[in-house]
Amino acid sequence: MSDWLTSLKTDTPQQGFELAIMLARNAVAYTQPSPEIRERLRYIYAENADSLIATSHVVATHFQTVAAANNYWK
Amino acid sequence: MSDWLTSLKTDTPQQGFELAIMLARNAVAYTQPSPEIRERLRYIYAENADSLIATSHVVATHFQTVAAANNYWK
Amino acid sequence: MSDWLTSLKTDTPQQGFELAIMLARNAVAYTQPSPEIRERLRYIYAENADSLIATSHVVATHFQTVAAANNYWK
């Protein structure tokens, strides 16, 4: 993949949260490189409660990292 | 999404816990933007023990972050 | 919900563990506010090994937070 992650610093907590979402998604892209297959899977799991909760858990784990990198935006 | 997360600081641990719940829910909203579909899914997982436990786990992960950001309200 | 979490400090590790259990349960209560439904679900998951293990994992995650907040009761 080309450069997509040059820093964990963000201006605001919300941008940090959105970075966490990107990290969660990009890990999937490394395992399933086809955008078409990922798009098809997205339609399925976006209507499945347990998949959405699991996705939210991955974001939470990355948000811990991003928040620490930004000293919790204190 | 418009601005919804400007700080991780809260006055009390309980407000921090409620912020953790909001973080868990908003990650879902980024993946499933339709409020109608989320409302429909909510009826399902709110009556499923394993889904509720999984939700509680996501909250626990975010609460770690929020608690650290507030120096554990010491 | 009324005030239920005013501090993460506890006198002993065991009280901290019991606080972690309360945190795990209260996150569920925010998602499923009906005590009757929660009581009904409890009968089901309390006899399911995988649900009990998942519950124990949530407690473990909260116990990390509570232990850190108490400087590990050193």
Added chain:
Amino acid sequence: MSDWLTSLKTDTPQQGFELAIMLARNAVAYTQPSPEIRERLRYIYAENADSLIATSHVVATHFQTVAAANNYWK
């Protein structure tokens, strides 16, 4: 429950690991207080690979806490 957790300090990493196992089990006991039911469930999940892996994950989470409490036995 009577007093069962008075300190997170242990003499060795192995004792800390065994404390982590006890923490994982005791969280289950708070949710399912019947020793007979827990014993029956144990026979089931002790022969199920996924249940054993999930149990191992809970122990890993508690071991993080116990290891930090002991400054990693440095």
Added chain:
Amino acid sequence: MSDWLTSLKTDTPQQGFELAIMLARNAVAYTQPSPEIRERLRYIYAENADSLIATSHVVATHFQTVAAANNYWK
């Protein structure tokens, strides 16, 4: 296995993220040493949304470690 992990230091966050992916995969290789079986399984889970989310969670956990090792590339 021969030497494959001599340092957790990386030049950039992205290289750290790719190291996290390698760590997640190599843990699997220790448990399932056959490259043929792993390749076969890969075709299955790379088209399964829940498996991909679970994989992403493992990467997130390792990325916490790698990011801390690099002081978040500050």
Added chain:
Amino acid sequence: MSDWLTSLKTDTPQQGFELAIMLARNAVAYTQPSPEIRERLRYIYAENADSLIATSHVVATHFQTVAAANNYWK
């Protein structure tokens, strides 16, 4: 069990990773003490993608602990 864990210190990150794998496996051995049953289960989960991913997650959690104990081998 006899002494099997006397220190979390390792010379290299790779040895730390292999210690994390041992920790993940030994937690299972405390719950299922029979080597024959564990061997039988291993044949099953080593060919199941989701079980392998779950195993990898447990290793990742222990690797966080071991890496911290070694100050990330800096």
